[in-house]
Every structure is written in C-alpha cells, then in structure tokens.
Amino acid sequence: MTSASSSAADAPRPVLVREMPIELCQFLKFAGMAASGGEGKQLVAEGKVTVNGVAESRKRRKLAAGDQVTFAGRTLVVQVTS
DSSP: OOHHHHHHHHSOEEEEESSSSEEHHHHHHHTTSSSSHHHHHHHHHTTOEEETTEEOOOTTOEEOTTOEEEETTEEEEEEEOO
16 A cells, blocks of 8 residues: 555545534444444543544534544544535
8 A cells, every 4th residue: 555545545534414513422423433322422431532633521512514523543524515
C-alpha cells in the first residue's frame, strides 16, 4: 500500500444526517461505528470516542455540522443533507 492510498483511507469520511442536532451515541449508531445506541453510550463512557480531537464523556452531546468524531482510528465528519 502506498502512502497516498493509506492517507486517503485515513482521511475523515463525511456522514450525512437528515436532522440536527444529533446526539453523539445516536451518531455512532447511524454511522455504523456502534451496533446500537446503547453500545455507542458504552464506547463514550469508556473514553474511546473523541469529538474535534477532545475525549468526550457526554453520551448525549449534541453534535453540529462539521464536528469530527473519531473512534478506533476512524474519523467521521457530521454533515447535514440539504
């Protein structure tokens, strides 16, 4: 694998949501990073999720468009469908 392809794989991936705000635990579920909202809450409680580069402990934190959510080395960017 070349460095160009690995950097493309590491690039933040946009996730389109229909309604804002969306809670962090629900976003993790919607984006496929957690199997359920409950699993999303658990990941946040364990300190495994960051929002905009800062560890987040609020399971129901309201996300805004442009927020970057990172878990397990993957970064997703919240975007709103128009």
